[in-house]
Amino acid sequence: MPTSFNTSVIEEFRANAGKVGGPFAGSDLLLLTTTGARSGAERTTPLGYVRHGDTLLVVGSAMGAPQHPDWYHNLLAHPLVQVELGTRTFEALAVPAEGARREELFAHVLRVEPGYAEYQARTSRPLPVVVLERAEPDAWEAPRRIDNLADKLTEVHTWLRGQLRQVSAEVEAHFTARAAQVGPGEPAAPSLGLQIRQRCLAFCQTLEFHHTSEDAHLFPGIAHHHPHLAATFERLRDEHRRVARIQGELASLLSGIGVAEPRRFRTELARMSAELNAHLDYEEEALLPLLADVPWPPAPPERTARDRRP
Structure with missing residues (x-):
């Protein structure tokens, strides 16, 4: 269940076309709705995001907690998620980055939002970097017309x-x-x-x-x-x-x-x-x-x- 704080942020986000005050004032914020890995129920979480080309990146920081956040476990079981960005709602494919790709994307996140370095320093787990890819044509742009x-x-x-x-x-x-890979040192x-x-x-x-x-x-x-x-x-x-x-x-x-x-x-x-x-x-x-x-x-x-x- 969402906390009362998250609930208030979600309500403010939806009432003000994606703009909220308090600790998120001026931040790039989206709402991520995942399907519960065990319950099958929908769960909505406000998250900061960073743009990377035509994709969006979200980080499973949980503010440096020792465990991954629930929404991350949910998207591993159900990769198709719902994203609310400003006044738009669309479906996205959630793909966690691995290896060198994860390091590259996390470095990009830190250049845009340096505060994630503090969260990483609090925990021994590598913070997951999740790429939200378009699950619909031109999902970040104006939607295509569907008439029939x-x-x-x-x-x-x-x-x-x-x-x-x-x-x-x-x-x-x-x-x-x-x-x-031609040798053990490759x-x-x-x-x-x-x-x-x-x-x-x-x-x-x-x-x-x-x-x-x-x-x-x-x-x-x-x-x-x-x-x-x-x-x-x-x-x-x-x-x-x-x-x-x-x-x-x-x-x-x-x-x-x-x-x-x-x-x-x-x-x-x-x-x-x-x-x-x-x-x-x-x-x-x-x-x-x-x-x-x-x-x-x-x-x-x-x-x-x-x-x-x-």
Whole structure:
């Protein structure tokens, strides 16, 4: 549960377009909402942030406490988080930095906010530096216009494809650095374990939610108006089940990247990516023409005369 101090900061932040007084006056502040690792409940925490290119950095300082803060444990279990920045609210992917990347980013944080050095001096644990990456196109800028359900489906698929490409790119970076280690005195390969894990976990959780929503709501709604497409929806449901198995294989594969044989690993990852992309392609071919005339977001249901009674 948030403390009364945090609650007052959150209320002031939301009432004043992201501006607060007291100890946070003049600071760059955001609200981070995570999903509880064990409870599954949403938790909102006010945090200072530092910009780094087109990403935002938050530090798990807990003011130098010996343990990582709860919000950090939450985002390890559920990498997709909600960020409130000024008057904007959007989804982000939380990726803790590791190794040399963490040192580089923490040095950047200290140049902008030197006070974090005092927090680091109070504890023996390295303060986590978490990168909040765009989980939506142009998330830090003006949002793209979504007029219909076809646009929304395309947006979700674009994000999923982007995450697949990023996993592949990070895997390549890992193997390239590993191949460059020609002797015991050479620099170690970059530690990408957490980075790859977070991206894969976020991808799998989003895909599972997306497919569950389609099976429970989207497909029955469309099938009601297009009964002649029954075979199409049955194929999509079968593909959802096959994709769920691929997700499990992908997670298992990535968990062993540290000891994997590069050629076999690349081959398996390429096969899984091809199957997932083929499913997304077929779904778009089958559904986008049907969804182009469905407004998004949906209009609220009309209230009846009984609903309008005081």
